[in-house]
Structure formats: structure tokens, C-alpha cells
Amino acid sequence: MLAIIIPYYKITFFDETLKSLSNQTNRNFKVYIGDDFSPENPSELLKKYENKIDFIYQKFDNNFGRSSLTKQWERCIKLNKNEKWLMLLGDDDVLSENFVETFYNKRLFFEELYDVVRFSVIKIDSKTNPISNKIQNIEIESSKNILFNTMRSSLSEYVFKTSTVNKIGFKNFPLAWWSDVLAVLEFSNFNDIYSINNSYVKVRISELSISGSSNFEQQKEKSSYLFYNYLLLNKKKYFTYYEIDFLLERISKRYLNNRSNIKLFYKISATYFKNGKFIAYFKFLNRIIKSIFYKCE
Template structure:
């Protein structure tokens, strides 16, 4: 059975989310809505959907998402029952009408090879209009390979084996930025992710969403550093040399464009040196000086 967990806070686009659930061609799912002490009550709206699909609504009296979004996800997941599979759906995202049907169509083959299922995705704006192509993926792909190619990722487009969520948990990065990407790596045991390209999840990008908001760039940058630092220090053994160098180039940019974070420099330097990447480290130092003189 599939549980669709919605960490709720914003009412603005919530009706479109609910309507997409009511429109599913396969209704074999249960929805668990965890209200993060929102000032915008969804109760009146939810009453309109009482008989359209199966759901449980719970209001938490303390706002947690403002402190730790990943902890809000986890307490919402704790509302679920004995379902094996968990989708964490944003309160502004929308499922294509055949998402659940496609999930069950593929489930027998999927369970033998992966703990994660991914759907194709498309970005939409506040009016529900597409603002991107449909992002499809290889049918079967190593999660490590995914982070090294040009694509995108959002939490709503994945279905996770609940056992993996409970055993591993989400890493608590600021704004949960990259927490979902790391979850894909860790919940898959750095192995295969299976994609269902025949169904699409629509990801809403507006100034109300974390992805679309431009006032949180500093926190996003901090989370980006934490993510790459975690991979390079805690999961280094999962990557070959060329992948480590690429990750180091990404984390190096976190310092090059924010030199006030001097501790970043020392942590990055340590990673280069303990991996004996002396030539690449010289390139890192050179890029710092180049960036300084270019700004002058």
C-alpha cells in the first residue's frame, strides 16, 4: 500500500494538490496530512474532499518546519500506518492523474531491485503553466550517476521504501536544501533508482516555494556546502577519484564566492590534502586568487 504524506503549511495552492489526488485513476493510497501549526487552516477545504479519497488530517500545535523542515517531514511520516511505500508530496505540487496507477503497474518488478521509485517531473508556475520541459530519466540508474548529470530533483517526485526512511532518516540541512538529494543516495544504498517516465509529477516554482524564493540564498549556499562536505568526508568511499574531484570543484565554489566563511577554506583544504590531490589543490588556491583579482 502507498502512503502519500503531505507536510502542510501553505493554503495558496493546496486545493490543486488535493484535486490531483481526487483525480487519480487508481485510488489505492492513503493520504496523511500533517499541519505544521499553519495560520491558514485547511479544514474547510478538506471537508470538500471527505469522500473523494482516503485521508487523515492532524494538526501539530508547534511549528517545526521553521526550525527543521526534515523533522517536520519525519513527524508527518510517523502519522502513517503499515504502508510499505511513502511519497512525501509538497502542499503546492500536483500529481499527474496516472501516477498511482503507474506505480502499482510497475511495483512487482521494482521491489526486487530498488528501494526508490522516481517519476518524470515538470516545473510549473503559480498558474499551473509549464515552465520547463518534462524531465525524464533512465529506467534504471545508479543514484550516484544522477548527481553528476545535468538534471533536477524534488522530494515530491520520489516514492521511498519506508523501512529505509526509518532506518536512515533525513539529514538536517538548512531549509532541507539537498536533504532530499542525499536521501536518494542513502535510501538507495548508493545503488539503483527506478524511474517511471510514463507518469509526471508537477513541481510548483514560485516565490512562495523554497526553490523559487530569492531571499534565502545564504541559507541555500550553507546547505550546499554541508551537503558536499558530508559526501566527501562521510561517504568518500562511494566515489571514484574523478567523482571526488568533481565534488571538490563544486564545494570549492562555496568558498570562492563566500570568503567570509574561512572555516570552509580549511575544511576544503583538508579534503584535498588527505586525498593526495595536490595538483588539484593548487588549482583551488589559484582560483581563489584569480577571483580576488577579477573583482578588483
């Protein structure tokens, strides 16, 4: 019924991840570990959990993560044996002991109505110390809230209907930055998602993770542009007039953060024109002028 899929690369926190799986109060799940040709062999660690977790381990012959994390996710998903639901769990994240139990306890509330289920989150650091309170969600909420209200999301906090994932797939952005958010939007068809708050995922923010590192800012900016541009050009029908203004505001920041990128300026200008937002475009130009004068001062 439930596949827990781990795209594996780093061993540093992997023992904690596996331990949280071995401690589940409901054992009705299967774990699939897809090794992205990692130099950190987990074989000895996996032996420790052979009789504690029902898992399949596959070491791939080449590395996808350096060029496309989403392709690594998708080949890991192909390992599953047609479980109806799946989650992609980071190799440094941790599940609460009742995670699987609450998934099944709540199943009747979401199984036929929703394709995306979201769990509460506690952010942790490299020493597994909490750096946030438990972040809870509205039980039934629009998936668009991730963009317009909460402005936070992590792949590990979701369970998806397998058939929907296989049908739509993941959009390949650099570092898969925003690929998870777009997946939630598309897998839910921009409609509601169901949230479970009495269990949680501990999502790790550390210097070893993309989200916790400051080494990828240029790639993150590129992904942000590609994400918002994709929504504006391909998914416009799902957004209101004012929501489109918000998306244009977000995409314009990509250029304001890097005014030397003239090609990006032309691309963003074209996006404004394609959406018929001429007044908003002049406001965008005005912000550029003001930022130039501010820098000169």
C-alpha cells in the same frame, strides 16, 4: 501499500494538490496530512474532499519547519500506518491522474530490487503554467546521476520503501536544501533507482517555494557546503577518483562565492587534505588568486 504524505503549511495551492489526488484512476492509497502549526487553517478545504480522498489530518502543536524541515518530514512520516511504500508530496505540487495506477502497474519491476522509484516531472509556475517540458529519466539509472548528470531533483518525484526511510532517516541541512538528494543517494545505497516515465508530478516553482525564492541564498550556500562535505568525509567509498574531484570542485565554489568567510576557507582546505588531493588544492588556491586579481582589475 502506498502512503502519500503531505507536510502541510501553505494553503495557496493546496486545493490543486488535493484535487489531483481525488482524480486518481487508482484509489489504492492513503493520504496523511501533517499540519506544521500553520496559520492557514485548511479545515474548510479538507471538508470538500472528505468523501473523495481517504486521508488522515493531523495538526501539530508546534512548528518544526522554521528550524528543521526534515524533522517535520519525519514526524509526518510517523503518521502512516505501515504502508510498504511512501512519498512526500509538496502542498503545492500536483500528480498526474494515472500516477498511482502506473505505480502499481510497474510494481513487479521494482518491488524486490529497488528502494527508490522516480517519476517524470513537469515544472510549473504560480499559475500552474508549465515552464518545462516533461522531464523523463532513464528507466534504471545510478542514483549518482543526480549529482553528475541531471543536477536536478525534487522530493515530490520519488516514492521510497518505508522500511528504508525509517532505518536511515533524513540528514538535517538548513532549509532541507540537498537533504532530499542525500536521501535518494542513501536510501538507494548509492546504487540504482527505478524510473517510471508514463506518469508525472507537476513540481511548482514559485516565489512562495524555497527553490523559487531568492531570499535564502546564504542558507542554501551553507547547506551546499555541508552536503558536499558530508559526502567527502562519510561516503567517499562510493565515489571514483574523478567523482571526488568533481565534489571538491563543487565544495570549492562555496568559498569562491563568499571569499570573506575565512573559516569556510580553512574547512574546505582541511577537506582537500583529508582526501589527499594536494594538486587539486593548489588549483583551488590558484582560482582564488585569479578571482582576487580579476576583481582588482
